Amino acid sequence: MTHRLLIAAAALVLAGPAAAQTAKDAPVSLAVFQTAAAAKMLAKLDTDHDGKVSKAEFAARKAGGDKAGGKLKGKAGDKMWLRADADQDGYLSKAELEKTAASRFHRMDVNGDGVLSAAER
Numbered sequence: 001m002t003h004r005l006l007i008a009a010a011a012l013v014l015a016g017p018a019a020a021q022t023a024k025d026a027p028v029s030l031a032v033f034q035t036a037a038a039a040k041m042l043a044k045l046d047t048d049h050d051g052k053v054s055k056a057e058f059a060a061r062k063a064g065g066d067k068a069g070g071k072l073k074g075k076a077g078d079k080m081w082l083r084a085d086a087d088q089d090g091y092l093s094k095a096e097l098e099k100t101a102a103s104r105f106h107r108m109d110v111n112g113d114g115v116l117s118a119a120e121r
Contacts, residue, residue, distance in 0.1 A: 027115035030105050037101035038094050045092075053092040055081065 045053040045061050058081055084092050084100045092100075108120050 025118045027117050028121065029115055030102060033105045033116060034098040034101045037104065038097040041092075041097045041101075042094065051094065053097070055085075055090050058092070 042051070042053065045057050047057050047060070048054075058077075081092075084096055086096055086099065087093075105116065108116055110120055111117075
């Protein structure tokens with residue numbers, strides 16, 4: 001019995017890196033990409049954790065100038081805000097962030113097959 005448990009544990013340990021590699025290389029669908037990208041954007045931009053990004057939060061990130069916020073600077077950032085805030089309520093909702101992510105997905109999906117390969121990502 002103990003022998004079987006040790007073999008099973010060893011198999012899991014050895015399979016871990018292979019499973020991670022496979023997941024990393026696996027194609028990503030639009031739905032998965034949208035959900036993950038919107039969650040990532042909310043985590044980075046929603047500093048008051050109210051589930052939406054205010055223009056002030058966006059501007060603060062824009063002013064930060066880090067790698068993730070690089071595209072948010074200046075007029076490009078203002079244009080991005082206007083496009084993303086579809087209902088013009090002064091906030092970016094999860095749905096608006098998902099729409100922005102979908103647009104990015106379609107630009108990245110070079111071959112138009114509806115999934116992002118590891119090479120396209």
